Amino acid sequence: MKKIYIMLIAFAISFSGCKKYFDVNTDPATPQNPESRTLVPPLFAQMERGVQWDSRYLGGTIQYFGGAVNVGESHGWLAASDALGEIWRTCYYGLGANISLIIEDSEKKQEWNYVGLGQSLRAWGWQITTDYTGEIIVKQAFEPNRFIFDYDSQEDVYAEVVRLANESIKNFSRTDGTGSVVKLASADLVYAGDPAKWIKFNYGLLARNASSTINKASYDPQKVIDYVDKALGSNADNFIIPNNGTIAADANFFGPLRANLASYRQTRIIVGLLDGTYFTGTAGTVIDPRRNNMITASQDGVFRGTNPNASDPGTVANANQIANPWGSLGSANPGAGNGKYLFKDKAGFPIMTYSEMQFLKAEAAFRKEDKQTAYTAYLNGISASIDFVSALGTAITTAEKTAYMQSASVKQSATDLTLKDIMLQKYLALYGYGFVETWTDLRKYNYITGDSKGNNPYLGTFVFPSAFSADNGGKPAQRTRPRYNSEYIWNIEALKKIGADKVDYHTKPMWFSLP
Template sequence: MKKIKILALLFLSLCLGSCEKYLDINQDPSNPQVAEGHVLLPALLQSMVRGEAFDSRYIGQYIQNWHISSAGNTWDRHGYAAGSDAAGEKWRQHYYALGQNLLLQIKDGEEKGKWDYSGVAKAIQAWSWQSTTDYHGEMILKEMFEPNRYIFDYDTQEEIYAEVVRVANNALTDLNRTDGIVSTASLARGDLVYKGDRSKWIKFVYGVLARNAHHLSNKSTYNPDKVIEYVDKSFASNADNFNVPHAGTSSTDANFFGPTRNNMGSYRQSAYIVALLDGTIFKGVKDPRLALTLSPSVDGVYRGVNTTFGDPNSANANTRIPTLWNTVPGVTALTGKYMFQDKIDYPILTYSELQFIKAEALFKKGDRAKALEAYKNGITAHMNYVGVAAKDQTDYLASAAVVNVAADLKLSDIMTQKYIALWGIGCLESWVDMRRYNYSSDVFLGFTLPVTTQLSADNNGKPAQRVRPRYNSEYVWNRNSLDLIGGNNTDYHTYELWFSKK
């Protein structure tokens, strides 16, 4: 009897073991069930670019980086596409593409002592809060990802700005830790931008904090010294730029602005950027960046589209305004140029931008000598980024287009050169600047808004100040909450954001 019991127990244990092994057939060792940071991070970096680039197409029209080749486009008129997800990619990026995936990377990092990975995730999270609220305004913060909820309340932009600082400081804490299993080699497995260099991620976080503090320049609480401190702790040269690489082998891994993806086929360089570079605005001085960033028509003349008017030369192949890829529609084959190539790195934040932020902060502080230095650093950094030859740089910096005496420096000098440096690579930051200064031509030399009759009928004579939240989530599922902030009003996109208010 005893032997029978022993045999029965042995049989049962064998069955349980076999059953356990049988149940393991759904666990593929090549595809871990628990998300790890090095697996998540490449897709997160790609999502940063996707959200920024997708929606820069529309914001680029508001700020006159480029326009549509045909007349009367709604975005050229500071309008929006009702009932459409157009311009809703930043919202999708923040809550869907990054959202829970960042939380998974943070959880994995904190539980396993991979503080570099959790710090990087928090750095991206802080950046996403900042860039998305600057784009949309009110966002869902407190109830984000709350289970079993179908209606979400919006939180104020002031609360979002505070959240950026909180998350950024947490990122710095993690990135400065050396305990656990932190290592350059480990982080480099997923880090396509900085190859595991935590010191550069720390600089990136300070760059986000610099934006956060500086965007509040209209507030009585604005602190230029804090902005300068953040910039000085951030990027030291173009080598620190946050550049996301693209292999460019197909439409799945090519730069969003490149010819392979064909996302920019109907866009043309604006008359405004042409005037800034061809000498029209800057005292007859031709900018050496003109030929490196813009494209001439077949006859060799640089032309651009005036907002809302389209290309008046479209019928003539010799004077037709070329695409951003340096091609003439119907005449030349697709190639690519500057930021509009398949394999180009896409910059999320640059040294030149930060130097212009510093220059403006120093100018506001009253230190024009140091402001002049930062202003010229910004110009030089961008010319190096574009690839301007050394002699051409020297000649341009000595020309009448560039201020060389501190007492002569004006705010418009700083902001207009910053606009040039951000053309095509920093539409959202340029839009922040334009809204801070109410689209002023006194600040942005030569800039003019469309006249009232050219603006969208929904605008009631006002320019765009924000982008409505993503249609397919908020206007389909969350309309009651939108009512509380005026989001269902047709002119909601013209409501001034908190950051630019005095």
């Protein structure tokens, strides 16, 4: 027995030293503590995917896309479905714990630029998700061993975005620690590790955040202006996620290879902005030089667009069907490598642009009654948008650009500038990428009703569908719902507290829309 006992002890000792060999929870082929540099690149793809996936629905609500393709155009929702829930998934799953790992790993290593990147992307995630959904989960979001999560108010989420963006700016400004531009560059697919550009992006987030609160007593237009002046300084600072576009797996979600937009149509509001209708009152008076790059004429040479929740007009012969975003008539797919504007396989996807920033400044300065500053920013925004569009297609000549800038579609003095001029040019400039920001603008001005001071820049331009979805009670959509599979199945009691179990929850006004 003694001999057997000694042998058992020896067996136990020898195998206690081989714990890793027998640990079924450890995969030696997969790092258990991945480094920040390996976690960062996929985050950009998640950002793009989230916005573009949901924009197939939201694009109809804000009338960037038409064709009566889905419930988006009738301001509806889909019960027991994850449709319209991809931004939510991006925030909590695609970015979620990955950002937490980046921040934790990088703080230990004192790589402050990686910490700043994580904080910046989390701020972006909170901002776009709350602007899209309303109340979301922040304080308890990533607590371990929790299965029920309480929702935070949109006001609290906005405050957390400000905190994170400012913390990110501090970390990107640090010169101590072990972080460096070289270490971040290989993982940073957007800014190649340039801290100055990340700081500008953070100020852009702060500008968006402050700009959305025009209905609140705390709104400060000067704060928006100050943020913009520290944000993106030119198109060279644009935050654009690249796409290889060689196969469907690495191609732009909006490109022909992915084949997601065949049934979608260009809309009458985009056509009307580009042919001068909504700026001059007469179609064809001034043709925007961006038009041929952004949209497509029917076979007879006439530019047409759909009305909300309407298919191709019956008065148009089949050969003259309204074009889809790729520039093809009807539902034709032009094939790999084709398409136009942001709807090409290799086209990068903008998350933030200099043009957007200038329109934020123009709006804020106009509300501050500083019309000269507003006018300068307004011109900068149009000019930058033309240059941006020109780089994505047939080059717009200097003469064409000058002719448009001196036309009736562009106000020729600060005295004549209106808020409608600013907001419609911004609406046009953000076509194809600024889906949530454009929806935020429409809702903060209550579509055509106006803001808390009675400003209604979309009156006479934006039109509602002939009928809203059945659950709306005659009201337009104001928000989407939290993702079905993660919330309505597992967290329903928390949803009831915010009213998200109601069939008309998606028509409940946002915090930023109310005085």
